Amino acid sequence: MSLRFQRLLLILLTLVIILSAVLLILYNTRENVSYFYTPSEIDKLDIVVNEKMRIGGFVENDSFSKISSSSFKFKITDEKASILVTFNGILPDLFREGQGAVIEGVFVDNDIFNATNVFAKHDENYMPASIKEDLKDTGYWNKKYK
Amino acid sequence: MKFLVNPSKFNKVADYIFLPVLISSIILFSIGLMFAFYLSPDDYQQGSTVRIMYVHVPSAWLALLTYAIMTLYSIAGLAFKIPFGFIINTAVAPIGAVFTLMCIISGSLWGKPMWGTWWVWDARLTSVAILFIIYLIIIFMNLSFENRIVREKVVAIFVLVGSINLPIVKFSVDWWNTLHQPATISKLSKPSIDPSMMIPLIVMTFAFIMVGLAIAILRIKTEIISRKSNLS
Numbered sequence: 001m002s003l004r005f006q007r008l009l010l011i012l013l014t015l016v017i018i019l020s021a022v023l024l025i026l027y028n029t030r031e032n033v034s035y036f037y038t039p040s041e042i043d044k045l046d047i048v049v050n051e052k053m054r055i056g057g058f059v060e061n062d063s064f065s066k067i068s069s070s071s072f073k074f075k076i077t078d079e080k081a082s083i084l085v086t087f088n089g090i091l092p093d094l095f096r097e098g099q100g101a102v103i104e105g106v107f108v109d110n111d112i113f114n115a116t117n118v119f120a121k122h123d124e125n126y127m128p129a130s131i132k133e134d135l136k137d138t139g140y141w142n143k144k145y146k
Numbered sequence: 147m148k149f150l151v152n153p154s155k156f157n158k159v160a161d162y163i164f165l166p167v168l169i170s171s172i173i174l175f176s177i178g179l180m181f182a183f184y185l186s187p188d189d190y191q192q193g194s195t196v197r198i199m200y201v202h203v204p205s206a207w208l209a210l211l212t213y214a215i216m217t218l219y220s221i222a223g224l225a226f227k228i229p230f231g232f233i234i235n236t237a238v239a240p241i242g243a244v245f246t247l248m249c250i251i252s253g254s255l256w257g258k259p260m261w262g263t264w265w266v267w268d269a270r271l272t273s274v275a276i277l278f279i280i281y282l283i284i285i286f287m288n289l290s291f292e293n294r295i296v297r298e299k300v301v302a303i304f305v306l307v308g309s310i311n312l313p314i315v316k317f318s319v320d321w322w323n324t325l326h327q328p329a330t331i332s333k334l335s336k337p338s339i340d341p342s343m344m345i346p347l348i349v350m351t352f353a354f355i356m357v358g359l360a361i362a363i364l365r366i367k368t369e370i371i372s373r374k375s376n377l378s
Contacts, residue, residue: 004225004226004227007224007225007226008221008225008226011221011224011225011306012221014306015306015309015310018307018310019310019313022310022314026314026321030321030322033269033322034269034322034323034324035266035267035268035269035322035323035324035325036323036325037323038323056323056325090262091262092259092260092261092262093259093260093262094191094192094260094261095262099191102325117262117263118262119261119262119263119266119325120260120261120262121261121325121327122191122192122260122261122327123327124327124328124329124330124338125330125338125339126189126196126199126330126338126339126340126343127189127190127339127340128187128188128189128190128340128342128343129187129188129189129190129193130187
């Protein structure tokens with residue numbers, strides 16, 4: 001085995017070991033690394049009232065309603081579970097029913113989540129606005145896209 | 147392919163390709179920006195804000211690509227004692243740092259209207275911020291050692307350790323829940339982007355590659371000269 005090859009092997013082995021160490025750490029702390037919980041993950045957790053956390057999912061269809069001009073009520077769902085959210089403030093442009101959203105706030109009791117911040121989540125789909133009209137005209141428009 | 151590891155052969159090839167690279171970067175940028183600003187359609191949800199993507203995505207790709215190249219050259223430099231590997235490390239680190247910064251800034255500008263926030267500490271954004279800090283540390287290390295031999299080795303080892311961040315940046319959106327959306331274009335599946343938006347994105351990517359290559363050629367040549375005259 002030549003010296004060069006030994007050095008190469010040493011470097012690659014070290015990299016693999018460090019990488020697996022880092023990935024193990026990240027894997028075991030994944031609940032803390034993840035930016036938000038989904039509603040069905042919340043179901044399995046013990047809810048601590050007034051502890052700051054983030055939940056993410058889709059804004060449930062037909063769940064959005066205005067309480068007053070600047071306070072809103074809607075449900076966040078991942079199609080397995082859903083959570084009722086109240087929010088007082090300004091919603092981002094992309095926020096609408098059927099759209100992904102991440103909500104930051106606290107549980108005021110076991111069922112109601114009081115949001116302090118609402119972020120709209122964008123998905124990985126890009127489509128020209130004109131095609132949306134075409135699809136609507138021909139009836140192929142998927143309502144889920146909104 | 148000797149020019150990839152041999153300074154004098156690199157110089158020869160670089161002299162040939164520098165002007166074509168520079169000219170094609172100018173042409174690609176004019177076409178790409180024209181498409182990005184005027185000829186590409188508005189997105190069905192984002193409206194005009196989608197145009198930020200044509201700068202954001204190529205700079206993100208180039209930031210990762212630059213680091214990947216540095217990693218390969220660090221391995222070559224350390225394992226096979228090829229000095230050219232260390233030359234590359236010194237020369238291209240600032241280029242990668244600028245691409246990372248462009249990616250972060252353009253991403254923030256997109257995030258404010260779309261997400262409703264400039265910045266969040268989710269896994270993707272945090273790992274890219276770490277990538278930027280790693281680039282900065284490499285630049286400062288390159289400036290700080292008196293002894294060149296020691297400096298090159300320390301920097302190369304640091305580059306290798308930092309390369310662990312690359313898969314984390316790439317796969318952070320798949321491994322964890324993040325506010326950042328997952329990859330639109332991946333090899334395994336059909337891209338979820340319309341061709342009318344995909345083409346300007348590809349043109350812009352090549353424009354970024356060309357301008358990065360042109361600056362890299364200049365910086366590598368400067369680095370070769372300064373080493374010959376023992377300036378660093």
